[in-house]
Amino acid sequence: QVQLVESGGGVVQPGTSLRLSCVASGFMFSSYGLHWVRQAPGKGLEWVAGISSDGGEKNYRDSVKGRFTISRDNSKNTVYLQMSTLSPEDTAMYYCARDRVAILVGALDYCGQGALITVSS
């Protein structure tokens, strides 16, 4: 069965960096686009970034452009979110999610269990 397992969350100070990882299993990883979606405590869902199956297409929400970088290693079935210059507004549960297709259509069909990032001094 499809599984997405996030790791790398934690408590960090403002201005620092952190990298999230999402390891996938149960499907042909290199055939699907992947996304990161976040949810601040007690708030709704917010899309963060997406990457196509071959890594050639990437999209970001404006508030993270220049600070976050999405990447993937198809040999390791892993997608990453490198985050820098973190601020308290980035505090959230970060979910890895699969797109239904290789390109970034944006129709998601599976989500991981999430990794919590808390940005606090």
Next chain:
Amino acid sequence: DILVAQSPSSLSASVGDTVTITCRSSQGIGNFLAWFQQKPGKAPRPLIFSASTLLSGVPLNFSGSGYGTDFTLTIRSLQPEDFATYYCQQYRRYPLTFGGGTRVDLK
């Protein structure tokens, strides 16, 4: 950005009821709309894409409809496991955007 407005923000219902949640986008999005279910402390679960297509494993008491700017999620014969928060999401254009959520709780 395409704004997505959901209503109501919450509703109370009983087991066996039929509930309807509405989603309205700020511009026409065709049928590029998805629905998610989320239970407290859990990850969101995608339910529907293309406005009305159920994902594998989604119970048949869920249905979606709509096109353009107005969409609905209908849950018939509400089951105990259906009490949750529901979100719509447009994917016509980036950034992907979600509605604010509708909490369905027990009356």
